[in-house]
Amino acid sequence: MMIKLETKSLREAYGLCLVELGKRNKNVVVLEADLGKSTRTVLFKEAFPDRFFEMGIAEQNMASTAAGFALAGKIPFYNSFAVFASGRAFDQIRNSICIPKLKVRICGSSCGLSDFGDGKTHQSVEDVAILRAIPNMTILSPADAVETVMMMEAMLDVDGPVYIRINRNDLPIVTPENEPYKIGKIWELRKGKDIAVFATGYMVKKALEAAEELSREGIEVRVLNVSTIKPLDTKAVISHSKGVKGIVTVEEHSVIGGLGSAIAEALRKEAHPPIEFIGIQDKFGTSAKNYEELLEAYGLTSKAIADAVRGMAGR
Amino acid sequence: MEAEKVKELKKVALKLRSNVLEMVGVGKAGHLGGSSSLAEITAVLYFHKMRLNPKDPKDPKRDRFLLSKGHAVLIQYAALVELGYFPREELKKVKTLEGLLQGHPDMKTPGIEAVTGSLGQGLSIANGMALALRLEKNPARVYVIMGDGELSEGQLWEAAMASANFKVDNLVGIVDYNRIQATGPIKEVFDTGDIPAKWKSFGWHVIEIDGHDIPQIAKALDEAETVKGKPTVIIAHTVKGKGFSFAENSAAYHNAALTEELYKQAQEELRKQGELL
Structure with a gap:
């Protein structure tokens, strides 16, 4: 580095x-x-x-x-x-x-x-x-x-x-240090055959936590870090959409126009499984005494991701 | 400035107006008023003052000419074509899908230095260039022309403060003070008050001139070069539509189409002005 x-x-x-x-x-x-x-x-x-x-x-x-x-x-x-x-x-x-x-x-x-x-x-x-x-x-x-x-x-x-x-707060490390890095690539941080979760920013960590929990229930979640939102690696998005039962996008941003929209745009000409957007639901933010409390108030948690995945996996 | 040189630059200004008229044409809209008010200033800058290299438009040593009032780009095209930056045929194709010349300044045109036209941004861009040139110890200078109507854009005053804050003295601001904006006289449409006093209070060295008087323009540009430690602005009192009797001091030809009759009249007026030189 x-x-x-x-x-x-x-x-x-x-x-x-x-x-x-x-x-x-x-x-x-x-x-x-x-x-x-x-x-x-x-x-x-x-x-x-x-x-x-x-x-x-x-x-x-x-x-x-x-x-x-x-x-x-x-x-x-x-x-x-x-x-x-x-x-x-x-x-x-x-x-x-x-x-x-x-x-x-x-x-x-x-x-x-x-x-x-x-x-x-x-x-x-x-x-x-x-x-x-x-x-x-x-x-x-x-x-x-x-x-x-x-x-x-x-x-x-x-x-x-x-x-x-750039996020304001200290965040847990999820990126492997020793892989060659390239802007524009989607990073598969966890393999899984059932549901594909496309996440960005701090939400990648939340998706990994959800995947860990779901694995214990027998649901295997693929976690993809979309750190280049534009230009989007459309080929990778399409290939990760094949063979899974559902797609979940997770972003600390409005569900209008952000990562979820970009993923849906990339898949618009493909037959694809249902897509669930996790993000801020067309609302402004608000003050809170700490970061995690605020994320929870807006449904940006590993639990929210896990619930969405369970819904798509038919559990 | 020698009389011969003044006469030569007057001829250039006339030629620039003629090129603008050609681009405005018949039955197409074009910014005649605010382009022709700048003919003498553009003539002095491009054909007397600025260090240029038309063979290498990106020559790092060149002086920079920016039109913050990008809608007057026809006057810049008029000068660039005379200097050989692009072929003359392009004038006929202005603002068409086939042509090189966009309705507002665009970097695809050789000799255009920045994308402007969304008003209020040119002085900020010029500041960035001037500060970069200063870091490089590059002696090139930056000239940026603003409209008086444009001065209601808040960003220009952010930039005016920045120029003074950074003591930018390799940049010259020029205000085309023709007193008329798109929909009418500035005093009536949106009164921007005492323009020279505003610039002074923002920490600029202010020079007021007749913007159609070639020796005054040249002298002001020379004076600007001697001012150190602060930016200089030239408030150029001009006539909107200058050179075309029907368009002078009128908002009607800010951006308007000419009839065949008016076009011929305009050509005739320019011809007569040429005879008097």
Whole structure:
């Protein structure tokens, strides 16, 4: 791996990787909107103050400025909370960045419900949906700190804009460290013949927990980590849909327009088993005293996944 | 500036207006008003001030020309075609499926530096370029033209603060202050107030000129180059539709079609202006 990882924090891993990329490539520049302590771009600021640009609390300007950096040959990473990095700057992402297919990297930090305390204004439940609709965009959603590092290592080579969704909280590691990594691939983390579960982000861990429990009941669940949501590995989605009794998608995002929609779109021309979407049911977030309590309130638990699987497996 | 040079640039401006007229054509819509108000500024930048390399449009040492008011791209096409960035036949095919020239600036056209036209984004993009050039110690400069109607976009003021915050002095902002936006006079449609005072208070060095006076334009651009540690904006007082009597100071030809009769009249007016030079 690019760095020696001693943390389970995705954002700490992201910040450390930014520094490493900064060492490897002098064209890497970082733009921040006054959330550097949270997004961990402060690490890059300390290492490369000349290549760090504090843009103030002005995400639209930050997005278009990043486009200007890219047009002059730099590889800009712009950072904010996912909800602001995406929605606040939608038109700038679309016009300044995606139409000319610029090599801008957008970090949507504190994604999904992971900023549990701050509530609905700061939680992003539709960022994947809106950005997925823009041509030329790549959307990444790492499951843990290990995958964050692997993605960051591969990220400079991706042509065009990239959006990476970074969870705010420490998460258990599910990604095997020693496999060669490739952006765009769907990772089979557990084999199983009965039901295929496509999950992304922290929900991969929840799916693995559900699979463990279901295995004791005799239901074998295949767990697939879809960490590149766009472009989607459609071939893999189709091949994993064959021969199973059902498909479950799990995401910490609205069920409208996110991973579930992407999987259903990929299967639209194929004969396929029923698909169940687990995600946020067309609602905004809310404040909670801790992350797990909030996920439970929105039905984003291993129990919810297990129940959906049991329903599809006819148990 | 020598009289001979002034005369030459006046001829260029006339040629640019003629190219714009050709692209607007008959019976098609086209942004005549806000393109022709920029003819002299574009002439001075492309044919006098900027370091260019038409043979290599991506030459890192080139100066950059951005139209934040992307709808006026016809004036940029008018200049680029004269400099040989693309073949003349393209003018006839503007805004068609067969042509290279899009309705707003697009990177597929050689010489176009950014995608603009969704208003308010050009100064931010220019800041990013200017900061990148400064990191590289590249002496190239960035010129970005904004519309006065466009100044109601909040992002421009975010960018204006950023230019001052980062002391960006390798960038020049130019406001095409023709006082008329798409649907009428700015004072009546959406009054943006005291424009020069706003820029001053945002920390910019402000130069006010007659945007059709070639020596004034050249002098202002030279002055901008001497200002260090802060950005410079040139507030260019212009006439929307300049050069076409029926379109001058009118919102009607912001984006409108010309009849055969008006087209011929416009050609005749340009011909007469040429004779006077």
